[in-house]
Amino acid sequence: AQKITQTQPGMFVQEKEAVTLDCTYDTSDPSYGLFWYKQPSSGEMIFLIYQGSYDQQNATEGRYSLNFQKARKSANLVISASQLGDSAMYFCAMRASSGTYKYIFGTGTRLKVLA
Amino acid sequence: DTGVSQDPRHKITKRGQNVTFRCDPISEHNRLYWYRQTLGQGPEFLTYFQNEAQLEKSRLLSNRFSAERPKGSFSTLEIQRTEQGDSAMYLCASSPPGQMNTEAFFGQGTRLTVV
Numbered sequence: 001a002q003k004i005t006q007t008q009p010g011m012f013v014q015e016k017e018a019v020t021l022d023c024t025y026d027t028s029d030p031s032y033g034l035f036w037y038k039q040p041s042s043g044e045m046i047f048l049i050y051q052g053s054y055d056q057q058n059a060t061e062g063r064y065s066l067n068f069q070k071a072r073k074s075a076n077l078v079i080s081a082s083q084l085g086d087s088a089m090y091f092c093a094m095r096a097s098s099g100t101y102k103y104i105f106g107t108g109t110r111l112k113v114l115a
Numbered sequence: 116d117t118g119v120s121q122d123p124r125h126k127i128t129k130r131g132q133n134v135t136f137r138c139d140p141i142s143e144h145n146r147l148y149w150y151r152q153t154l155g156q157g158p159e160f161l162t163y164f165q166n167e168a169q170l171e172k173s174r175l176l177s178n179r180f181s182a183e184r185p186k187g188s189f190s191t192l193e194i195q196r197t198e199q200g201d202s203a204m205y206l207c208a209s210s211p212p213g214q215m216n217t218e219a220f221f222g223q224g225t226r227l228t229v230v
Contacts, residue, residue: 004157031215032215033215033216035218037221042223043204043206043223043224043226044221044222044223044224045158045206045208045221046221047218047219047220050216050218052215052216091157091158093157095215096215097215099171100146100148100163100165100170100171101146101210101215101219102148102160102163102171103148103150103158103160103219104160105157105158105159106157107155107156107157108155108156108157
């Protein structure tokens with residue numbers, strides 16, 4: 001069975017500083033995808049970044065980067081130069097490479113950026 | 116805006132009543148998902164449609180829940196004889212035909228409160 005674990009219920013970061021949100025996963029599938037989504041108070045899930053299990057390099061998208069350590073089964077999200085608008089819930093999710101491509105989500109981390 | 120649209124955004128109902136939610140996915144997205152999110156948790160998969168065919172249902176989806184996607188366009192999720200435990204955010208997501216790395220796009224959700 002697939003599982004995502006996010007051990008940080010809440011995090012604080014000072015504006016303009018970097019922050020790392022932790023995510024570990026468990027799966028027996030050799031091929032899988034890891035995603036991060038942001039959920040502001042409005043409720044919509046906003047896609048941030050994707051990492052494939054066979055990707056050799058860590059994914060980057062603007063201020064977001066993914067620290068992928070396959071042997072440790074971790075896929076931590078790094079947000080650089082935090083902004084007040086980054087305050088939200090952040091979810092790590094996994095997809096298997098076959099079938100429905102449904103997501104398995106973690107419990108999320110609530111990030112608060114301080115001015 | 117041609118994103119995923121959900122209606123209504125909020126629904127308050129009395130225990131025992133039936134409710135129906137609607138989801139309009141992004142055009143040409145053949146994959147459609149329903150998730151349920153309770154307070155402090157990540158979204159949990161409920162069911163998946165590929166075009167008009169319902170290909171997977173979670174064990175979370177009791178026999179009081181039914182979903183349809185006639186003609187492979189919009190989808191409805193109905194809950195019969197609602198219970199207080201059904202109170203949650205119901206999220207719809209869609210994604211185009213493609214590989215695992217193609218992210219799903221989420222609607223803003225329908226928040227159900229059963230009193």
